Amino acid sequence: MLTWGALLFIAAGVYGQRLLGMTSSSSKRLSGPWIIVLSYIPVAILAAVIALQTLTHQGELQIDARVVGITAAAFCCWRQWPMAAVVTIAALATASTRLIL
């Protein structure tokens, strides 16, 4: 259960890391190859978050209805459907699968 004290510590840590990243890098200090490496970081992070939120539960690998939802999302992306349709259909597919299972 969250407390006010914990909340303040969490906020300080989260904002501190964002601020550190925001103030520690500048285009003047970075050379070409490192700018390209930085540009790939969102790709790596997005892929990691998708994998973890789809295939793990409380730190352990687990396959369940979420896989169906994310597969549906990928199908919608492949068909180039709007982003709102992607997330809505993914939720509906997951909910339907849970209902069936």
Next chain:
Amino acid sequence: MQQLPTGTQLVRGEAWAIGLTYFTVAITVSIVHRTAGTDPWLIVAAALIVNSATATLAFASATASGGSAVTGVLSSWIVSTRFGLLAATIAPRLWSSRKKRLFAAYSCFDPNVALALREEEDSNLRRVYVSLSLWLIIPWWVGSVVGVFVGNIISNPLALGLDVMFPALFVALLWRQLDHGLSKLVGLAGAAVALGTVEFVPGGLPILLAAFTALLGLRKKNTPPNELH
């Protein structure tokens, strides 16, 4: 909420999708905290001050499984390391003013960074970043408040598949960046590293380790991912 920056690649559907997702995720997060017995005002304050779903959920998860408050706080910090990396990624193209970066840091999330980085011109990148930050944060705050009040009505957000909206949004964001082999390689490697380490290292670290796969970008120095510069 009606304004989108003109002359950029950002389209209305993307902004709405992000707003919808963060509104829904905020409701879900509020329900999780309400179920854990957290004071409603504290839930709303967490949304405003921490501005991160994963951080407060990591705390709730760690303490619910028997961990101390210190463990919970450390867990929340670890899962937030990606925000620092994302901030470092976009910072070179944002304002040089430190004061403006103080504000920009507050709203550093995955979607606004990913979509802003598509812009070729730095001025457009800044406009998209600011606009999407509003499209993301306002639904997030409103959803948190709504979640506090409807928590008793929607007792099981999992039954509605709400937990999948967040990764589904990320799939949509990632999809348009996987346009060439190296992007796909980095994405696959990032996912593999995260899944391969999740059972052996504390929560949050798998994402940090996955970020190192961006070093594969050094293999082809002239091919940044599509729409990322």
